[in-house]
Amino acid sequence: MDAVTTGTRMEYDSLFIDGAFVAATHGTEEAITPIDGSAIGSAPVGSPDEARKALDAAHASFEAGVWASEDSHVRSGKMRQLLDMVLARKDEIVRLMMLEMGYTRMEGEGQLQLGTDQLEKFADLAAADPVTTLPLVSTPWHDGTIRLGGAITTRDPIGLVVAITPYNAGFLLGLMKLGPALAAGNSVVIKPAPYTPLQTLLLMDMVAELDLPPGTVNMVTGGAEVGEALCSDPRVDMISFTGSDKVGGMIMAQAAPHITKCHLELGGKSALILRRDADIARALPGVLFSNFAQAGQGCACTTRILVDNAIRGDLVAALGEALKHWKVGDPFAEGTVTGPLIRNVAVERAASFVERAQAEGATLVAGGKRPEGLDERLSGGFYFEPTVFDGVSNDSFLGQNEVFGPIMSIIGFDSDEEAVAIANKSDFGLGGSIVSADAGKAMEMAMKVRTGSIGINGGSGKLHPDTPFGGYKRSGLGREWGEHGYNEYTQIKAITFPVGN
Structure with a gap:
């Protein structure tokens, strides 16, 4: 029997409110795995009333x-205690990621490593001195004298934070939002995506062991109604949301009457640019994995492949050949590279993009449908072949809209200037990449692409714990990761004073 059917079910019936697990008034619902559609446990069903109770607890906690x-240093110590608990349960967490999101072990371990690196960084930041002393200044005074003045800045917690995490990175984004919020001294209400609540519930098991003041951390489950109850409440000081730009816009509208700060990491349609001097053989793994890792369910996936027309044919041929040997299926099975999409609605969405791309004249190179020949036991799962289209117009529906599935667009160009113009002709600006034998030229282009982060020749600098992550345009507001991410959860205060007489 495979790992899906022999695994132990995870049964949860409670929300986490005011320092205690509280049975959900609406009972539970089954949590399923996208691998085969089977139930892997149960999760509590939250409600708007319970969301308001969680806000009551968080508000009272912060006001106290x-x-x-x-x-x-105590806050820092709690962060390190949480880090130790996460590392001690690494295998359990990764296995749950594989079950609940359909990720391969490599993908799950990669996400967890990123999360623990960030948690360690937030522990360091929690212990750092929040006060900065500014240089003295001399100021002409109303009586004609010159006076010396001093100033300091300090960072205070922003207050009550609502954190809403996406289905494609439940545990990771739980750490990425709870970590800086708690390190800075805030109270939090966290809501996971309805498809993947178990990871956040597992995280709450660990948070409960931290013995934080009641109400410091609270968790409710639920869908849009619960989200609206959280985001429209006037007591909320900040909303940190990761998800689609459509939902991000809805959250901004709900928060607007109270001028609540919105910290948003939203969608993307990122471009990977291959200049004429790019080594296709060396670039190929990056091109493939930047599109098809996590079955394309990543906001920063470089789904627009911009390639110099002089080498475009070679790239298309190499992609077609590589995908003949690309294994799609059970992420627990040896050799699997791409697992399932999250639900059937995602499969249907991918299929609709294929149909529209063909109608708009793009050429299908590989994939384009549900895979054939999968093991019968996976028949209830949600799979789609890694798909490549050549001759895609950047102005087309596929060229401009986020799929959140394994579909790659090949777009040709004839000059560096044209490549940059195409990359920038998008409503999004989250990630990107440039491949070139000329690092200087690549750097020049990178400086011109309007995106929040961009890699050169596969550079992994964006995984550095101090590297900020976030987007331009419809890709969001604010930054996550490291000190930049930590500062989002604070208010900066200036204090001025005279020096001497």
Whole structure:
């Protein structure tokens, strides 16, 4: 029997509110795996009323000021305690990622490594001195004298934070939002995506062991109604959301009457640019994995492949050949490279993009349908072949819209200037990449692409814990990761004073 059917079910019936697990008034629902559609456990069904109770607890906790005024080294210590618990349960967490999201072990381990690196960084930041002393200044005074003045800045917690995580990175984004929020002294209500609640529930098991002041961390489950109850409440000081640009816009509208800060990491239609001097053989793995890892369910996937027309034919041929040997299926099975999409609605969405791309004149190179020949036990799963289209117009529906599935668009260009113009002709600006034998030219182009992060020749610098992550345009507001991400969860205060007489 495979790992899906022999695994132990995870049964949860409670939300986490005011420091305790509380049975959900609407009972539970089955949690399923996209690998074969079977139930892997149960999760509580939250409601708007329970969301408001969680907000009550978080608001009271922050107003009491116990966690916000706690010694910074104590807060740092709690972050390290959480880090130790996560590392101790690494195998369990990765296995749950594989089950609940359909990721391969490599993908799950990669996400967890990124999360633990960030958690360690937030622990360091929690212990750092929040006060910065500014240089003295001399100021002409109204009586004709010149006076010396001093100033300091300090960072205070922003207050009550609502954190909403996506289905494609439940545990990772739980750490990425709870980590800086708690390190800075805030109270939090976190809501996971309805498709993947188990990872956040597992995280709450660990948070409960931290013995934080009641109400510091709260968790509710649910869909749009619960989200609206959280985001429209006037007591909320900040909303941190990762998900689609459509939902991000809805959250901004809900928050607008109260001028609530919105910290948004949204969609993308990122471009990978291959200049004429690019080595296709060396670039090929990056091109493939940047599109088809996590079955294309990544906001920063470089789904637009911009390639110099002089080498475009060679790239298309190499992609077609590579995908003949690309294994799609059970992520627990040896050799699987791409697992399932999250639900059947995602498969249908991918199929609709294929149909429209063909109608608009793009050439199908590989894939384009549900895979054939899968093991019968996977018949209830949600699979789609890695798909490549050549001759895609950047102005087409496929060229401009995020699929969130394994579909790659090949777009030709004839000059560096044209490549940059195509890359920038998008409503999004989250990620990107440039491949070239001339690092100087690549750097020049990178400086011109309007995107939040961009790699050169496969550079992994964006995985550095101090590298900020976020987007331009419809890709969001604010930054995550490292000190930039931590600062989003704070308010900066200036204090000025006279020096001497």
